[in-house]
Amino acid sequence: MIKKIRASISEKILLIFLMILAIVSLTSYIIIKNKCLFVKNYNPSDIQFNNSQNIAILNAPCGNVIIELYPDVSPIAVERFKTLIRTNRYDGIAFHRVIENKLIQAGDLEFGRRNSLDYGKIGTGQSGLGTINSELESEFNFTKGSVGLARTFRNNTEDSQFFIILEDEPLYEGEYTPVGRVIYGIKVLNKIKFLDNSEYILRPDFINTFKMLN
């Protein structure tokens, strides 16, 4: 005859402890895995804009980044930016250069495409529309969220690549052509994939879509 053995109190406590530990571990794993969990996703249709013709919506992995463009500050650069957005050229393009809490850069239309990423050349690609002149005359404070066009070491080499700064950069004034500023969703950009030991990203995040509001 098999004798039924009852668990002692200490064994029951140990079992409960292990179950709680398993639940906590699983929940933490799910939360940590979801990097977008606490990032607010702004819906542009819920917001009223005064100048909707200059509002652009960049959709990144964690949600929408709403950018106001400044054609009065940099008319040529904003026109180029709008042209590329309206023709969906930025869709599926990598955030190829990311510095944690400092800067994200994207817009290499030649070597930064999701399906044909070229790690050897990324950051050097062009749009095919040619370069445009730098617009550095207007005073512009490069505060957190400012959007500017990237260039080579020389002025007047702006094309399609753009950057968004995640902290104030007073030295950028007069150096880079500003095109606008993030007005909603800056936290989405803090979640773009970065590496600790390189500005250039292996298996980067991509722009899902980039559209003008109107």
Added chain:
Amino acid sequence: MIFLRAILLSIFLITPLKANTIYNLIKIPNLEIYEINTKNNLKYFYAARPFRLGTQKNIICLNSNKKNYDEKYKIINQNLSKYSRNFLKIINLKYIVLCKNLSISGIYTAGIPDNIMKTLILDIEFNKKYFERVIHHEVFHIINLSYKELFNENEWINFNKKDFQYAKCSTCTDKIDLNTYIDSDGFLTEYSKTTPSEDMAEVFSHIMFNINISKNDSILQKKKEFIIRNILKVDKTFKF
């Protein structure tokens, strides 16, 4: 050996990326902001630690102490304030780097101009006696680099006596004294005789520093007129 490699690899992998805006802008490491809110929009940086530059790392400059930076900044800023924001933009000068014991391949120099990077590196301890004048001398090199076609060296050489020859380069001779000649004879200093561009820079710096250029020296008068004429071509509103 494998263990050592593993340690080295782990150090490499955990080294955090320190994004440095100044380095990204002018490609000089170890700099910090000294002053960026100036009337003529010049941005001053100082070496917080020594730095090396160039493909062979042959340009070296050391950091100095705060007291020294403070003293020299006042002098440099006072002199560079003579140049307007517009003029500095035209000649492509925006960043001033302060450091000490600046040298190229072991040869000490007062400054290194780089109009492409819009930068002038200044040795704050170079020749205390002529420090202020040398600042203008180095500014001229920026102007010259940006407007080489205006400051034609062949035209300049023709101002000199026919039997005179410059040295092959500014460091190819030991005649580098910066004292202004009392009896000028076509040149303001011994250093003027090194190369045409150094000669031009010496004339420009004497003009900017209001040092009298002998009216009896016809060669120097021609050189002075050449500099003034061409600077005004660069910026017709320039005030000497």
